[in-house]
Amino acid sequence: MKKLFTAAGAALAITIFAVSSSFAQATATATASATIVTPISISKTVDINFGNVAVTGTAGTVVLAPAGTRTATGGITLPAVTGTVAAASFTVTGQGAYTYSITLPSSALTISSGGNSMTVDTFTSTPSSTGTLSAGTQTVNVGATLNVAASQAAGTYISATPFSVTVNYN
Secondary structure (H helix, E strand, O other): HHHHHHHHHHHHHHHHHHHHHHHHHOOOOOOOOOOOOOOOOEHHHHHHHHOOEEEEEEEEEEEEOOOOOOEEEEEEEOOOOOOEEEEEEEEEEEEOOEEEEOOOOOHHHHHEEEEEEEEEEEEEEEOOOOEEEEEHEEEEEEEEEEOOOOOOOOOOOOEOOOOOOOOEEO
């Protein structure tokens, strides 16, 4: 009988241990998902052009706003025959209603004609630092400042390398 009670006690202990072990753990499940969005892209539609500029013996600047208007400082005048004046224009495309950041050049761009050169800097844009892709597209216009030396030589000045505008989803 003693063996029977010992065996029954051992079986009961094993059963209690097994039952309490099964209540000591819990399991939950989760699923994985991802949403692929349309890649953001930018393409140039118009190059920047400061138009015709006249210079005296005093240095100055031509500020071309993103809206395509220009103002002169110092010894610079803007002739009535303007030539082609245009802010740079870019088309940004991507996922509709997303916002994105705009990064403009931080260093000066050199434009040259023969052995003469000028610099273009202080790039600005509309929109300025963040855009929104209404219906998946937006136009970014970029202006800058042309730095003209005193008695700058006549000629058509062009950059040997283009400048970059970078966009990235926020």
